[in-house]
Amino acid sequence: MQQSIKALSKLHRFTATTTAASSIKCWSHSQPLCRSFSSTNTTPNDNININNINSNNNTLKNEEIQFFNNLSKDWWNPEGTMKPLHRMNPLRVQYIVDSIKSSTSLISDNPIQYPLKGLKMIDIGCGAGLLSESLSRLGADKVIGLDAAKNNVLMAKSHASADIDLKENIETNKLEYVESTIERFIQDESMVESFDVVCSLEVIEHVDNPQEFLKLCTRLLKPGGHIFISTINKTPTSFLATILGAEYIFRMVPIGTHHWSQFIKPADIHSALAQNNCAVKDTQGLFYNPYDSSWSLIKDLSVNYILYAIKK
Numbered sequence: 001m002q003q004s005i006k007a008l009s010k011l012h013r014f015t016a017t018t019t020a021a022s023s024i025k026c027w028s029h030s031q032p033l034c035r036s037f038s039s040t041n042t043t044p045n046d047n048i049n050i051n052n053i054n055s056n057n058n059t060l061k062n063e064e065i066q067f068f069n070n071l072s073k074d075w076w077n078p079e080g081t082m083k084p085l086h087r088m089n090p091l092r093v094q095y096i097v098d099s100i101k102s103s104t105s106l107i108s109d110n111p112i113q114y115p116l117k118g119l120k121m122i123d124i125g126c127g128a129g130l131l132s133e134s135l136s137r138l139g140a141d142k143v144i145g146l147d148a149a150k151n152n153v154l155m156a157k158s159h160a161s162a163d164i165d166l167k168e169n170i171e172t173n174k175l176e177y178v179e180s181t182i183e184r185f186i187q188d189e190s191m192v193e194s195f196d197v198v199c200s201l202e203v204i205e206h207v208d209n210p211q212e213f214l215k216l217c218t219r220l221l222k223p224g225g226h227i228f229i230s231t232i233n234k235t236p237t238s239f240l241a242t243i244l245g246a247e248y249i250f251r252m253v254p255i256g257t258h259h260w261s262q263f264i265k266p267a268d269i270h271s272a273l274a275q276n277n278c279a280v281k282d283t284q285g286l287f288y289n290p291y292d293s294s295w296s297l298i299k300d301l302s303v304n305y306i307l308y309a310i311k312k
């Protein structure tokens with residue numbers, strides 16, 4: 001009995017996606033985002049031809065890009081298919097800010113409303129910009145949102161441009177969205193070791209060759225830079241929670257969003273980062289509370305987790 005309660009409770013921790021919430025309103029920005037945007041008629045949601053982004057891309061899975069490309073129109077609907085990511089966003093943003101603050105004095109004198117001032121950041125696999133927008137609102141000098149799905153990048157640009165605060169950041173290139181794979185992006189040598197912060201949240205479980213993907217992510221980081229990765233652990237519990245529960249039973253995210261074979265154990269990310277000169281500083285589980293739809297950080301890493309490392 002106790003075991004089934006535990007299993008059920010874990011089932012609710014699902015979706016490497018979702019909600020954090022009202023306790024951290026200052027990072028949430030959900031009101032301005034909802035206020036300023038209507039998601040209809042903004043980008044075509046047709047299947048696109050992705051052959052043109054498919055050369056020399058050994059971390060790209062075409063079917064994944066096509067899958068996310070088809071979700072772009074609903075991306076900014078807080079109650080839609082991306083609801084889990086909307087709800088998770090405040091918690092992960094706060095985690096990023098707190099982690100950087102805890103290990104560098106670089107941002108300690110920043111004004112409270114702009115804690116990320118002075119930082120050049122990249123959000124790899126940005127989707128339609130949930131995280132990128134928050135980072136930009138929090139004062140980052142530069143945020144690049146990079147995604148291989150064309151419709152997501154179009155949606156990201158359109159959404160930010162429709163917001164009174166972010167429009168200027170788009171116009172001045174403080175917030176920039178790029179349709180590209182990381183392989184192609186890194187061919188621009190000026191980008192190598194140029195970022196203070198690299199984030200890739202809920203992406204690595206969708207790429208081919210995650211080790212190579214992490215290597216490229218770390219190459220973008222300056223020495224001393226900060227990297228954040230969130231994903232789903234490869235455990236029986238994560239299968240129950242994120243695929244059986246979230247996709248098939250509760251229909252929280254579309255069926256086919258996740259593939260258990262692509263989930264990754266924290267130890268595998270730790271060792272890939274270590275091979276690329278990055279030391280993991282912290283790893284936290286992400287726990288979903290079904291009673292108040294909030295997410296919190298926990299010690300249990302068996303389903304969703306977020307990891308923070310620094311490049312030596």
Ligand SMILES: C[S@@+](CC[C@H](N)C(=O)[O-])C[C@H]1O[C@@H](n2cnc3c(N)ncnc32)[C@H](O)[C@@H]1O
Nearest residue numbers: 059060068125126127130147148149201202206
């Ligand atoms: C689950 S969504 C996460 C979006 C965003 N990081 C967030 O958490 O709000 C995964 C995103 O990664 C992108 N993606 C997957 N593989 C990629 C790759 N190899 N290169 C660039 N983007 C990729 C997809 O197009 C999709 O937008």
Ligand SMILES: [Mg+2]
Nearest residue numbers: 016202205258
């Ligand atoms: Mg995912």
